[in-house]
Amino acid sequence: xxxxxxxxxxxxxxxxxxxxxxxxxxxxxxxxxxxxxxxxxxxxxxxxxxxxxxxxxxxxxxxxxxxxxxxxxxxxxxxxxxxxxxxxxxxxxxxxxxxxxxxxxxxxxxxxxxxxxxxxxxxxxxxxxxxxxxxxxxxxxxxxxxxxxxxxxxxxxxxxxxxxxxxxxxxxxxxxxxxxxxxxxxxxxxx
Amino acid sequence: xxxxxxxxxxxxxxxxxxxxxxxxxxxxxxxxxxxxxxxxxxxxxxxxxxxxxxxxxxxxxxxxxxxxxxxxxxxxxxxxxxxxxxxxxxxxxxxxxxxxxxxxxxxxxxxxxxxxxxxxxxxxxxxxxxxxxxxxxxxxxxxxxxxxxxxxxxxxxxxxxxxxxxxxxxxxxxxxxxxxxxxxxxxxxxxxxxxxxxxxxxxxxxxxxxxxxxxxxxxxxxxxxxxxxxxxxxxxxxxxxxxxxxxxxxxxxxxxxxxxxxxxxxxxxxxxxxxxxxxxxxxxxxxxxxxxxxxxxxxxxxxxxxxxxxxxxxxxxxxxxxxxxxxxxxxxxxxxxxxxxxxxxxxxxxxxxxxxxxxxxxxxxxxxxxxxxxxxxxxxxxxxxxxxxxxxxxxxxxxxxxxxxxxxxxxxxxxxxxxxxxxxxxxxxxxxxxxxxxxxxxxxxxxxxxxxxxxxxxxxxxxxxxxxxxxxxxxxxxxxxxxxxxxxxxxxxx
Numbered sequence: 058x059x060x061x062x063x064x065x066x067x068x069x070x071x072x073x074x075x076x077x078x079x080x081x082x083x084x085x086x087x088x089x090x091x092x093x094x095x096x097x098x099x100x101x102x103x104x105x106x107x108x109x110x111x112x113x114x115x116x117x118x119x120x121x122x123x124x125x126x127x128x129x130x131x132x133x134x135x136x137x138x139x140x141x142x143x144x145x146x147x148x149x150x151x152x153x154x155x156x157x158x159x160x161x162x163x164x165x166x167x168x169x170x171x172x173x174x175x176x177x178x179x180x181x182x183x184x185x186x187x188x189x190x191x192x193x194x195x196x197x198x199x200x201x202x203x204x205x206x207x208x209x210x211x212x213x214x215x216x217x218x219x220x221x222x223x224x225x226x227x228x229x230x231x232x233x234x235x236x237x238x239x240x241x242x243x244x245x246x247x248x
Numbered sequence: 249x250x251x252x253x254x255x256x257x258x259x260x261x262x263x264x265x266x267x268x269x270x271x272x273x274x275x276x277x278x279x280x281x282x283x284x285x286x287x288x289x290x291x292x293x294x295x296x297x298x299x300x301x302x303x304x305x306x307x308x309x310x311x312x313x314x315x316x317x318x319x320x321x322x323x324x325x326x327x328x329x330x331x332x333x334x335x336x337x338x339x340x341x342x343x344x345x346x347x348x349x350x351x352x353x354x355x356x357x358x359x360x361x362x363x364x365x366x367x368x369x370x371x372x373x374x375x376x377x378x379x380x381x382x383x384x385x386x387x388x389x390x391x392x393x394x395x396x397x398x399x400x401x402x403x404x405x406x407x408x409x410x411x412x413x414x415x416x417x418x419x420x421x422x423x424x425x426x427x428x429x430x431x432x433x434x435x436x437x438x439x440x441x442x443x444x445x446x447x448x449x450x451x452x453x454x455x456x457x458x459x460x461x462x463x464x465x466x467x468x469x470x471x472x473x474x475x476x477x478x479x480x481x482x483x484x485x486x487x488x489x490x491x492x493x494x495x496x497x498x499x500x501x502x503x504x505x506x507x508x509x510x511x512x513x514x515x516x517x518x519x520x521x522x523x524x525x526x527x528x529x530x531x532x533x534x535x536x537x538x539x540x541x542x543x544x545x546x547x548x549x550x551x552x553x554x555x556x557x558x559x560x561x562x563x564x565x566x567x568x569x570x571x572x573x574x575x576x577x578x579x580x581x582x583x584x585x586x587x588x589x590x591x592x593x594x595x596x597x598x599x600x601x602x603x604x605x606x607x608x609x610x611x612x613x614x615x616x617x618x619x620x621x622x623x624x625x626x627x628x629x630x631x632x633x634x635x636x637x638x639x640x641x642x643x644x645x646x647x648x649x650x651x652x653x654x655x656x657x658x659x660x661x662x663x664x665x666x667x668x669x670x671x672x673x674x675x676x677x678x679x680x681x682x683x684x685x686x687x688x689x690x691x692x693x694x695x696x697x698x699x700x701x702x703x704x705x706x707x708x709x710x711x712x713x714x715x716x717x718x719x720x721x722x723x724x725x726x727x728x729x730x731x732x733x734x735x736x737x738x739x740x741x742x
Contacts, residue, residue, distance in 0.1 A: 130269070132263055132266045132267050133267065135263050135269065136260075136263045136264075137258070139259055139260060139263065143256065146249070146252070149249070150307055150309060151252075151307055151308060151309050152252045152256075152305065152306050152307055152308070153307045153308040154308055154309040155308060155309075223582075
């Protein structure tokens, strides 16, 4: 109902473009050590491809496909990046010291550096994908007025952490907390 | 190696708290334990910095002017301890203030991100990294400000967002300016280059831009109006953390900038800053006297006291810097404590509007004693902690011959006392039949205990000033001794 595009040409092309964009993203991620590329730009490429899919299938289908809040991807990515930085600490070296295994003559990419910088980049990649997708989900649900749909969807598999950020927190039975305090503050400040 | 942990522990705590912990009670326990651990760790860092010298970490093993450095010198270590102390008490207080059902699950992780940003801005030795630290801190603060807000609150928070975005834009422009001017972003390296360029007008322009940027963050005179409207909308525990710490980052950066980085002969900047800070303290305290509710009074007082610290910076002697540091440390503790008292008043009287509060001295004398000690300390009555800082600032002012500025400071002190007495009369002393005191709401007891803890710390500073003044003097000399800082960071490079 709320899918903005229903053209069959668009939806077929979008699927092809989705795969191409992700191949490019992985390419950018792997060559990022010494050449243009890296975790951030690869993450943007992947996120754009996911946004493209959401134009095709509608944001609620995509949300159902993900089965968890995309911000979780970002959090895991942050954890990976921090761990990549922390590894040298165990050897008594400064935070973020790099360790690489250099692998020359790799087809397509040329040279590949396997090691903590790549791990860090993977973390950055996940942070970017998670944050961009989450932002787009929030914007699209409010643009297409899908708040109710999303709430039902989210309540199926969400933990308390995964409440959409835009939602108002649930008011408990403690009356003072929200109502009286807000009321008092409002009266005080309005003058 | 210890330098990195004040950054890693909050970051890992926030991530693990977001990912792994699902129950609200478990989350509270985990974050409280982590905050307590951070406090102990920061005290250990402080002890080791004072006993065995400043510590430097070259991130990624890249040597100094090229990579990012983290520097824990005495002032940075002191500030990290204060951050951890404030965060710990505010987190514990928040558990009392907000029931477990009403607490937003993102609040505690965001506080940890805020602590990460604060610690990084104190420890970093690189201008662009400072920008990153400010962004981490500000993003967390935007989210915390509006996390549990309704529509009206969001409207109040908007000026905060807008002016801080402008501030960040100016800060990144400052980074670009510094890179164009000095060809480096490392504090120590900038200090070397700036000494060579001493006296050039571009350097004054750089200082002016820096003063604008960090003046916005600290709430300096013409650009402070966002602050007293934004802070009262938050839950008290968060308002105490924000009011205690956030503006002090701006003060700290100006201390670092004027003391360590720029040459010590920029008289024009000092004059401008001195008069701006005099205006800040005076208008801040006038605003405080005009507000009819506790959180509003305290929010305006933040500005007034930032003015005091800035004034001390402009005298540019080790003694004045020590005064600024001691006053800042005292102010962080006392200001947070007073906000927390305001929260207890809100629980007991169901409002913090002075017209509708009262009877508290009779019903809860312990809270009253705590408030009185904190408030008189803020006003600078001897022998409480605020007295020593203010006394030193005024002595420094007399030594510098700035009698008008000192007179403004003294008048401001009197007006501070007046507005503190206004809260005392309104909430504690006056007895009104119509005002109920809800002592059956047991939350006020643990709240009073936390306030009591902060009061005891403030009393210790006030009664054992020798030790703390000595500490502040060490930190101030460390700030003003450029050569030592340059040697520490750059090693034997020219």
